[in-house]
Amino acid sequence: MEKNQDPAVKNEPVSFIEQFIIDDIKEGKNNGRIHTRFPPEPNGYLHIGHAKAICLDFGMAKKYGGKCNLRFDDTNPVKEEVEYIDSIKEDIHWLGFDWEDREYYASDYFGKLFEFAVDLIKRGLAYVDDQPADVISAQKGTPSQPGTVSPFRNRPVAGNLDLFYRMNEGEFGEGSRVLRAKIDMASPNMQMRDPIIYRIIKSFHHRTGDAWKVYPMYDFAHGQSDYFEGITHSLCTLEFEVHRPLYDWLVDQLRTSDYRPRQIEFNRLNLTYTMMSKRKLLELVQEGKVSGWDDPRMPTLCGLRRRGYTPESIRKFVDLIGYTKVEAINDISLLEHAVREDLNIKAPRVFGVLAPLKVIITNYPADKVEEMEILNNPEDESMGKRKVPFSNELFIERDDFMENPPHKYFRLAPGAEVRLKGAYIIKCESFKKDEKTGQIEEVYCTYDSSTRSGEGSEKKVKGTLHWVSARHAVEAEVRLYDRLFDHEDPSGQKDDDYRKFLNPDSLKVLPGCKLEPSLAPAKPLEKFQFQRLGYFCVDYDSTPDHLVFNRTVSLKDTWAKIKK
RNA sequence: UGACCCAUGGUGUAAUUGGCAACACGUCGGAUUUUGGUUCCGCAGAGUCCUGGUUCGAGCCCAGGUGGGUCAGCCA
Numbered sequence: 001m002e003k004n005q006d007p008a009v010k011n012e013p014v015s016f017i018e019q020f021i022i023d024d025i026k027e028g029k030n031n032g033r034i035h036t037r038f039p040p041e042p043n044g045y046l047h048i049g050h051a052k053a054i055c056l057d058f059g060m061a062k063k064y065g066g067k068c069n070l071r072f073d074d075t076n077p078v079k080e081e082v083e084y085i086d087s088i089k090e091d092i093h094w095l096g097f098d099w100e101d102r103e104y105y106a107s108d109y110f111g112k113l114f115e116f117a118v119d120l121i122k123r124g125l126a127y128v129d130d131q132p133a134d135v136i137s138a139q140k141g142t143p144s145q146p147g148t149v150s151p152f153r154n155r156p157v158a159g160n161l162d163l164f165y166r167m168n169e170g171e172f173g174e175g176s177r178v179l180r181a182k183i184d185m186a187s188p189n190m191q192m193r194d195p196i197i198y199r200i201i202k203s204f205h206h207r208t209g210d211a212w213k214v215y216p217m218y219d220f221a222h223g224q225s226d227y228f229e230g231i232t233h234s235l236c237t238l239e240f241e242v243h244r245p246l247y248d249w250l251v252d253q254l255r256t257s258d259y260r261p262r263q264i265e266f267n268r269l270n271l272t273y274t275m276m277s278k279r280k281l282l283e284l285v286q287e288g289k290v291s292g293w294d295d296p297r298m299p300t301l302c303g304l305r306r307r308g309y310t311p312e313s314i315r316k317f318v319d320l321i322g323y324t325k326v327e328a329i330n331d332i333s334l335l336e337h338a339v340r341e342d343l344n345i346k347a348p349r350v351f352g353v354l355a356p357l358k359v360i361i362t363n364y365p366a367d368k369v370e371e372m373e374i375l376n377n378p379e380d381e382s383m384g385k386r387k388v389p390f391s392n393e394l395f396i397e398r399d400d401f402m403e404n405p406p407h408k409y410f411r412l413a414p415g416a417e418v419r420l421k422g423a424y425i426i427k428c429e430s431f432k433k434d435e436k437t438g439q440i441e442e443v444y445c446t447y448d449s450s451t452r453s454g455e456g457s458e459k460k461v462k463g464t465l466h467w468v469s470a471r472h473a474v475e476a477e478v479r480l481y482d483r484l485f486d487h488e489d490p491s492g493q494k495d496d497d498y499r500k501f502l503n504p505d506s507l508k509v510l511p512g513c514k515l516e517p518s519l520a521p522a523k524p525l526e527k528f529q530f531q532r533l534g535y536f537c538v539d540y541d542s543t544p545d546h547l548v549f550n551r552t553v554s555l556k557d558t559w560a561k562i563k564k
Numbered sequence: 565u566g567a568c569c570c571a572u573g574g575u576g577u578a579a580u581u582g583g584c585a586a587c588a589c590g591u592c593g594g595a596u597u598u599u600g601g602u603u604c605c606g607c608a609g610a611g612u613c614c615u616g617g618u619u620c621g622a623g624c625c626c627a628g629g630u631g632g633g634u635c636a637g638c639c640a
Contacts, residue, residue: 013578013587041640076639133638140636144566147636178638188567190635199638218640242568242635265569272575278640320588322577324570327633331575334589344602379602410600419598453598464598532599559600 015323017264021060021233030232030259034066037231038092038099039106039222041073042084042206044278045293045300046091048314048335049269055318056235056266058097069229070099074107075221077205087293091301096311102229106221107207109228113216114168116224116254117179117198121160125253126197127153128163129180136178139185140193146186147193153182167200170213174200179214183249191246195219223247226261227254234263238325241265266323272332273483274299275491280498289502290484296539296550297484297506307481308527308537308552310346313339329489336553343527343535343552348376348383351421351466351516352530352549354478356395358470359412361426363446364392369469372453374422377529388516390423393470395514397532400465401443403431408562410463412443418463421531425451425461466531473514476547479539480508515547522547529555 014022025032038057040050061068070092074080092099120126129136129152141147160179167177179198187193197220200213226234234247240263247263270276276299284290284298293300296307304314317338321330371387396412405413412418417427426445433440451457487493487501519528526538534554542548 015577039640043640073640079639136638137636142566142636145636146566175638190567193636196638201638215638217638222640238569239634240640244568267570320576324577326570326576328576331589334576337589340601349599349601378597378599408600421598423598425598461598463600466599529599529601532601534601555599555601557600562600 015266016325017056017233017235017266017323018060018063020262020264021064024232024262025064033230033232034061034064035069035230035232036061036066036235037069037071037104037226037229039071039073039225039236040088041076041080042088043076043079043081044084044282045087045302047276047278047281047298047300048271048304049276049299050091051095051301051314052269052318052321052323053235053237054092054095054097055315056323058099060233060235066232067102068097068099069102069104069231071104071106071225071229073218073222073225074105074205074207075216075218077201077203077215080206082206087302091305094305094311095301095314104225104229105207106216106225107205109221109225110208110212110216112228113221113224114212114214117164117216117220118161120181120253121164121179122157123253124157125182126160126179127155127182128160128167128177129153129196130163130177133175136196140190141185143190149185150180150194153185153194164198164214167198168212168214170202172200174202176200181220181250183246189242189245191219191243192249195246219243219246220250223251223261223263224254226263227251230259231261234261236263236265237268238265238327239268265325267326267328269318269321270327270329270489271299271335272329272488273485273490274332275485275498277491280491289499296479297481305525306537306540307550308343308525308535309339310342310527313342316342332483339535339553340556343529345377345379347527347529347535348386349374349378349529349531350519351388351468352476352478352519352528352533352536353395353397353466353468353473353514354510354530354533355398356468356512356514357398357401357440357443359394359396359426359443359445359467361392361394361447362429362444366392368392369472370423372422374453386518388422388518389469389472390420391469391471394420394467395470395473396420396443396465396467398440400463401428401431401440403433403440406563411465412445412463416463417461418465419451419453419461420467421464422453423467424448424453425457425459466533468514468516470514472517474517474520474547476513476515476519476549478510478513478536478549478551480510480551482506482508513549519547520544527552 036057058068139148178196180194183192185193198214201215294302294306317335370390373385376383400411419425424447426447430444432442484506485501486503490498490501522538524538524540535552536549539548539550
């Protein structure tokens with residue numbers, strides 16, 4: 001192996017998993033071949049936790065010249081649906097990974113798996129148990145007490161064989177019999193106490209239809225599927241750690257050479273203020289707590305995509321948090337940092353006023369319109385300029401005017417001057433207020449014609465505001481999102497249901513927002529920085545007649561901190 | 565009265581494999597800025613869960629504790 005391919009030589013820290021891979025290559029295991037797999041069960045949408053696994057599985061393969069298969073773990077026909085398969089593939093591609101032609105299904109191996117089970121029976125390593133679930137469960141013992149042996153454990157091979165075939169022919173009802181591996185009922189590891197490897201299920205399978213009446217359990221499918229596909233590194237999450245001896249035991253019964261897949265476990269992704277349980281996310285959808293799997297508040301990949309997250313930002317985040325064996329809870333603010341960093345480079349800046357307040361420039365001709373040329377992105381001048389119309393009636397943000405401003409308020413106030421970004425410096429001369437409600441209705445200003453942007457005016461003011469010409473503005477609905485839960489760990493509270501922590505203010509819909517006219521043709525998923533406010537993305541609900549934007553994330557707001 | 569896994573600033577990770585505990589985010593200052601954004605500079609913040617041991621030297625090795633997690637689905 002060439003030294004310069006070894007990241008350790010370059011002193012880049014690598015995860016313990018990557019170190020295993022490097023060591024395995026050095027030792028020439030499996031002829032130095034690297035082959036991983038991403039094995040989702042098609043029973044729900046992918047979430048950001050899956051992104052962590054995807055980045056590892058595909059990432060390691062790519063980095064070390066190997067391959068990564070996509071394999072649907074479809075061993076349980078009662079839980080799985082075709083609906084999910086397409087979304088899973090779409091999400092993986094969106095994230096930036098590709099399995100080429102290697103799209104597999106555990107159900108592809110039902111035949112081989114059945115043969116293997118038959119083989120185990122013949123070797124006296126598996127038996128049919130006629131007892132009901134509760135009896136088998138009771139005989140398993142407890143973690144601190146050994147199990148007891150099933151009365152069917154020593155049934156002769158011929159009887160087991162006959163029954164197993166008849167189980168698959170549909171002769172027996174669901175739950176009436178199972179096939180068990182004969183390992184060790186006294187093992188300190190519960191997984192090894194004669195685990196069930198086949199059960200009778202009479203549901204329609206999305207790929208194999210009615211062909212099978214018995215289906216392999218996860219433990220009897222996963223390692224073998226890895227083996228059939230030539231997987232070298234089977235990376236999964238920590239809860240499968242205690243399954244590893246069983247994984248190895250089964251592979252040992254199967255293998256005929258030095259090749260063997262190796263299971264390595266890493267920590268799951270946990271994020272503050274949300275949860276990853278597929279079951280609970282499904283409940284949120286079914287109970288209408290969110291609008292769907294792709295609700296922009298969901299931690300699903302389709303939700304994050306709709307929210308305006310980029311694949312690059314998610315990959316960056318995953319890279320930042322690393323892979324260890326510690327059960328960590330990652331701060332959502334790190335994810336937000338990752339999108340801001342990415343969007344700062346990519347998103348064109350525009351003006352959008354969310355809570356409009358009318359400003360009238362009293363010394364600007366009512367019939368005059370100037371096209372102000374404004375840089376699309378100061379971070380990247382190659383993104384060019386755009387023209388924004390300026391006139392005597394404008395909208396500014398309500399927050400940008402105060403009748404009685406506090407100390408250090410740099411925005412508009414009676415007698416104060418501010419710059420309108422890309423246009424002129426204006427001075428507030430007076431304002432109109434509804435005496436009943438106290439609401440400011442209009443602000444009257446004068447502009448200084450010598451301060452037009454780009455014309456070299458020396459005049460400096462502290463504050464710069466975004467604005468939109470009233471006459472030219474396009475209307476939009478803007479949806480502001482906050483965390484879905486107001487508890488850091490909503491699903492980790494023993495005494496409280498996670499629903500109790502649903503944040504009632506997680507969605508705020510603002511109708512009647514005023515945007516600069518260049519935004520009129522914006523299409524779903526297009527991303528912008530609304531200057532001074534945050535990053536926004538066009539929603540799928542948006543039409544030319546009714547623009548809808550989602551706020552991905554706000555800009556950092558030091559003024560908000562000063563106010564506190 | 566089991567087996568297995570884990571423990572480093574607020575959070576997430578690192579520590580050239582036994583040699584001055586570092587990085588990112590966050591926080592707090594300051595500079596720059598026609599975004600209170602960005603960028604840049606800087607401060608503070610852990611002595612590595614505890615007790616022993618080995619060693620010239622331990623975050624790292626050993627022993628024993630403590631705390632947390634996983635496992636008793638015919639789910640994955």
